Amino acid sequence: MSSRRSFRISVPASSANIGPGFDVLGIGLSLYLTLDVSVDPKHSKDSDEDPNNCLISYEPSSQGFSHVPLRSDENLITRTALYVLRCNGIRSFPSGTKVHVNNPIPLGRGLGSSGAAVVSGVVLANEIGKLGFSKQRMLDYCLMIERHPDNITAAMMGGFVGSYLRELSAAEMERKEIPLSEVLPEPAGGADTGLVPPDAPMDIGRHIKYDWCKEIRCIAIIPDFEVSTAESRGVLPGAYTAKDLVFNLQRLAVLTTALTRSPPNPELIYPAMQDRIHQPYRKTLIPGLTEILASVTPKTHPGLLGICLSGAGPTILALATHNFDLIAEEIVARFSKEGITCSWKLLEPAYDGMTVTQT
Ligand SMILES: Nc1ncnc2c1ncn2[C@@H]1O[C@H](COP(=O)(O)OP(=O)(O)OP(=O)(O)O)[C@@H](O)[C@H]1O
Numbered sequence: 001m002s003s004r005r006s007f008r009i010s011v012p013a014s015s016a017n018i019g020p021g022f023d024v025l026g027i028g029l030s031l032y033l034t035l036d037v038s039v040d041p042k043h044s045k046d047s048d049e050d051p052n053n054c055l056i057s058y059e060p061s062s063q064g065f066s067h068v069p070l071r072s073d074e075n076l077i078t079r080t081a082l083y084v085l086r087c088n089g090i091r092s093f094p095s096g097t098k099v100h101v102n103n104p105i106p107l108g109r110g111l112g113s114s115g116a117a118v119v120s121g122v123v124l125a126n127e128i129g130k131l132g133f134s135k136q137r138m139l140d141y142c143l144m145i146e147r148h149p150d151n152i153t154a155a156m157m158g159g160f161v162g163s164y165l166r167e168l169s170a171a172e173m174e175r176k177e178i179p180l181s182e183v184l185p186e187p188a189g190g191a192d193t194g195l196v197p198p199d200a201p202m203d204i205g206r207h208i209k210y211d212w213c214k215e216i217r218c219i220a221i222i223p224d225f226e227v228s229t230a231e232s233r234g235v236l237p238g239a240y241t242a243k244d245l246v247f248n249l250q251r252l253a254v255l256t257t258a259l260t261r262s263p264p265n266p267e268l269i270y271p272a273m274q275d276r277i278h279q280p281y282r283k284t285l286i287p288g289l290t291e292i293l294a295s296v297t298p299k300t301h302p303g304l305l306g307i308c309l310s311g312a313g314p315t316i317l318a319l320a321t322h323n324f325d326l327i328a329e330e331i332v333a334r335f336s337k338e339g340i341t342c343s344w345k346l347l348e349p350a351y352d353g354m355t356v357t358q359t
């Protein structure tokens with residue numbers, strides 16, 4: 001009997017922060033990274049070319065097709081998987097592993113491409129290594145790699161979520177890979193020294209899934225340039241005034257419930273999506289940001305509920321109930337005045353998050 005296996009992993013894009021919820025709020029969005037995975041020992045020759053037995057390919061229409069690395073210890077998806085496998089005593093992929101990636105999520109635009117890649121990598125290891133982890137346990141591994149829980153939790157769990165990292169003990173903090181400021185800078189677990197990387201602590205991330213008012217849809221206006229999350233965090237200050245913190249906390253408290261109520265109230269939501277913690281500082285990286293956020297309002301554009309920077313930018317997220325084209329075209333036109341071209345997409349929340357299907 002053949003021991004061939006094949007399955008598909010699907011992980012949604014996400015938008016983090018939603019204005020005041022910096023590093024806290026996220027929404028899974030209906031744009032999916034998929035991995036078609038097969039393990040067939042009869043095809044071991046193909047995968048033997050990779051040091052860890054994994055032949056990676058990308059659909060030509062994928063974002064990043066021309067430049068994402070295809071070596072398994074360099075590609076973010078497979079190096080994440082290798083890290084999880086090695087934590088669990090498995091050094092490499094089984095002979096004959098093939099991973100075909102289809103990625104419609106633009107890279108470095110604030111739509112959670114790295115979060116989706118990390119989630120898919122952890123799930124890949126869980127399936128390949130038959131590790132039997134729950135989504136909650138897989139989140140721990142994801143959070144060892146990408147530290148802010150907002151995109152990761154939305155991608156894994158789906159829907160509209162609030163999340164935080166639990167306080168780590170002194171012993172846990174000593175481990176040099178926690179907290180990582182950004183995505184793993186080095187290949188998984190470093191070079192393959194044969195050492196087992198330290199395992200992820202339990203229950204690093206805590207979350208709650210909110211309801212979502214079904215009339216609200218998500219417009220993503222995506223400029224044609226990248227801002228890396230590292231760069232976009234680099235412009236933030238190290239400390240904030242109590243006034244600015246209270247400004248965000250007050251809005252956050254109202255926003256999470258306002259987005260669940262039907263009919264949604266633009267007079268409550270629009271001001272509740274304002275922020276003083278990250279957006280004002282990121283305007284230096286995103287020409288036109290301040291003007292766009294201030295001038296496209298429910299009064300100028302009926303149907304609009306609220307507007308914010310998506311994740312670390314440069315994508316703008318507009319929440320609306322109707323008039324999607326007019327809202328998107330206005331923002332596209334405003335970016336155009338800055339010499340920036342954009343595309344836009346009308347998306348729904350991805351309520352289920354990551355899924356695995358046997359194929
Ligand atoms: N499908 C993928 N395959 C391989 N590498 C990927 C993939 N998706 C993302 N990456 C890596 O992640 C990088 C983008 O991560 P970054 O955190 O800067 O932006 P983002 O996740 O798109 O935005 P944000 O975190 O603000 O939502 C890419 O440049 C690439 O190195």
Ligand SMILES: N[C@@H](CCO)C(=O)O
Binds near residue numbers: 016022023312
């Ligand atoms: N909360 C994060 C999301 C990007 O990963 C940020 O805004 O930097």
